């Protein structure tokens with residue numbers, strides 16, 4: 001069976017050049033880069049080269065990059081590390097209601113430990129009101145954390161403008177750039193960012209490696225205590241192969257940024273217009289202007305059906321996509337991102353994310369457009385809601401699925 005992978009925002013295949021580059025570090029170049037002997041020296045240069053490659057992708061100095069185990073670690077480090085380092089200054093953090101769980105749950109953890117968190121609302125397109133952000137800043141605010149691009153909708157946030165607001169009020173600014181890095185230009189200096197997090201497996205490197213940009217001079221309490229690796233910023237023996245792979249993946253992403261953007265955007269636009277043409281009663285989740293979304297991401301709700309059911313039928317055809325609702329603790333709760341956008345319950349349950357990659361082809365999209373309409377039709381015919389209930393729009397106040405606004 002033909003296999004079509006449209007879940008690149010969950011993880012991406014490792015690029016062949018990346019795999020080639022990292023394999024020697026599982027063989028003869030096995031040393032610990034912190035060792036002073038020949039085996040250590042053989043690999044420490046490779047770690048430093050990777051640091052330069054990662055720094056180049058986001059336009060910072062290599063000394064401002066710290067390697068980590070993943071993106072989630074980076075978000076935890078940025079937020080908890082700031083909360084602790086600046087606790088004498090204040091206890092207020094501003095973030096949004098559409099962050100990745102790595103940010104959301106870290107903020108919720110801090111709330112249980114004496115910090116105040118403001119979760120900024122988004123509008124129905126999933127966008128922020130920057131006046132709300134500015135109004136939320138108090139003299140106790142120690143951190144603004146806003147993601148560069150959203151993993152579910154692909155929405156790109158105005159990071160440069162937020163950076164200006166942060167600078168004006170002298171508040172530290174963290175951004176989860178995991179989905180943005182490698183897909184769109186990310187320039188941490190231009191955007192006045194203090195902390196930015198990226199993850200290897202979201203840009204063509206293996207799982208288990210990530211990086212954080214820490215602007216020179218930023219006080220940040222360490223998360224991992226132990227050895228003195230990474231200039232004392234993060235303990236733990238380096239994942240040398242992963243780091244080398246991440247360096248090469250970042251270099252490739254930078255070299256091919258425009259070309260990849262154009263290629264994948266064309267396929268995504270084809271899928272988007274195809275679905276709009278072929279399937280009635282759908283809703284695009286995210287900003288209607290495709291320029292304000294990542295080039296590879298499309299999130300669509302198919303009224304009356306369960307996203308999970310659609311995914312199972314896709315899977316039978318070899319198509320891998322993902323659903324906005326996750327079956328958490330037995331109850332099928334729609335994603336908090338759909339909740340924050342006030343997507344009606346009935347639509348939120350059917351939200352489906354297609355996230356493309358450079359391995360996809362126009363034939364892949366044709367195949368999806370051929371298989372999708374009959375699956376949706378069949379599922380609708382089985383749905384108890386179809387043709388019986390009108391779609392009743394819920395106002396924000398009564399929207400059951402809002403987790404917090």
Ligand SMILES: *Cc1c(COP(=O)(O)O)cnc(C)c1O
Nearest residue numbers: 070071072100102151178179199
């Ligand atoms: C995947 C993802 C993360 C977490 O990265 P891991 O390396 O998987 O821990 C954080 N933020 C966003 C936006 C993501 O998409």
